[in-house]
Amino acid sequence: MPGLLLPLKHAVTYTRWLHILVGAIVPFACAMVYPGLSNPSPRDWLLIAALPVPLVLAVATVPSVRRAEGLQARLMLFPGPHARDGNDEDPNVSTAFSASWADRARTGAWLVLRMEAGLALALVTDELLTLALSLAGAAAGEPGLADPLLSVSGTGWMYALLAPVPVLVLVMVAAGAGALTARAARSLLGPSVKERVSELERRTEQLLERNDIARELHDTLGHALTLAVVQAGAARAAGDRAFTDRALEVIEETGRAALEDLDRVLLVLRETGKPAGTRPALDEAGRLLDSARSSGARVDVEVTGPLEDLPGPVSREAYRMLQEALTNVLRHAGPVPVGVRIAVESARLRLEVRNPLPAQAPAPAAGSGRGLRGIRERAALLGGEACAGRHGGHWLLHIVLPLR
Incomplete structure (x- = not known):
């Protein structure tokens, strides 16, 4: 159990979490235009995830985008040793401009991955925080304080013991998503053969x-x-x-x-x-x-x-x-x-x-x-x-x- 709680004290967990969530800005902005965010159905969420992809791929063809994404990745996914557990190796993330179409393709794949991961993590974050708030409300005698997918019925002080669980699960999910995203950054934003x-x-x-x-x-x-x-x-x-x-x-x-x-x-x-x-x-x-x-x-x-x-x-x-x-x-x-x-x-x-x-x-x-x-x-x-x-x-x- 203590090992599972280690991500809580590492700042890199939260910087990576924030970096992934920023990727959800584009699909949410597009969703405000179409199909809207008023009670979206599962089909609507699929459209929200798919519609911005051509726009993101077009942006990836701009050479400076690769440099901007590399700088962000180094700052947020691989902060200084004071912010992580000290076991992370050199980020090996390039901060050069795209010099070939292969670089642009890898940048496009990275932007799509970041956008989709951001959208998924934003939904998970919203749902688990809503569940934690609902459990806290049930413990305080107000079971209808929030409306998560997993409904909470009844009231009682025992719900106060369960309220931190969704938050801990969320931190674990964010830490795992951050580690996977950092690995993907090394692959997609790493130096090209020419740069090496x-x-x-x-x-x-x-x-x-x-x-x-x-x-x-x-x-x-x-x-x-x-x-x-x-x-x-x-x-x-x-x-x-x-x-x-x-x-x-x-x-x-x-x-x-x-x-x-x-x-x-x-x-x-x-x-x-x-x-x-x-x-x-x-x-x-x-x-x-x-x-x-x-x-x-x-x-x-x-x-x-x-x-x-x-x-x-x-x-x-x-x-x-x-x-x-x-x-x-x-x-x-x-x-x-x-x-x-x-x-x-x-x-x-x-x-x-x-x-x-x-x-x-x-x-x-x-x-x-x-x-x-x-x-x-x-x-x-x-x-x-x-x-x-x-x-x-x-x-x-x-x-x-x-x-x-």
Whole structure:
């Protein structure tokens, strides 16, 4: 018995009840015109239920009706967690405009269902409340206070015990009708296939954007921190005031550049609508090479072809790949000689970074580490490829990116 009374304390029972009853407005309004509401017969009730159907189906062809019904369903059938028992899942009800005739057909079916369910529940509500009033009147000694279908004869205080029963039955009926209507709303007002695909595409774009931001932060901050650690260690080992001043200057410049990149990434995360600024391109790689040289590495660079003619996405991603490659060299091998080869060909860009392996340190396994994985992901997104591994006594990173 206590379980049957639970719907009484949930606000969602009454919001759904009201939502269903509102659907009865249309048939009752039409009934005032024809056939009338003065002692209607069962045949008249059938006409009242059937006559508004063409009008409702015509209204369903308006694209904005689907959005309006979706918003109402979310508000009344699926209110906030404070109004329900907490077990209802996501309503999964669309609030988009009708984009196809299939959407219009489902909206029409929903409107007809809502209208007929509203009419039926309104009649049940009226009859059960009338019965409760009649029982209360019989308990008070006035048996003719109301005229329900189920007549009440006689008077007596025992009728006071029966008066709440029709109300409780009505609440149970309303709760059941509301649950069925909510299930129908998920089916008839749920997202169409096109909307589901669009939502999946939107979520995929968000995941790709987050992944790209994660790579940006890893490359930028990783490079800056690696240079700072190498410079600080070299300055402490050198014990020379002039060298220490140069190291501090490099750390300052690298930190300032990292802060600028961090501000740009955070601007994207805040979604302020402001432009996120420009990312450095490969023709600006001089500062990367200078930073590596200032850390004690001897960097030999060979460039063939015009870097300024590279497509924007290729040039920017190649800059990040070179940045990560130099960071990995300094992190794992220290200030060793580094060979950088950049070749701009007719249809592709080739980028190679080569450094000797430390004599006593094992070479990292191919494919290990976030840095190499990030480089491979960047290359794959551009339709290229990147591979890294031991080549003789050297570690070689080879990247090929198509220009078209």
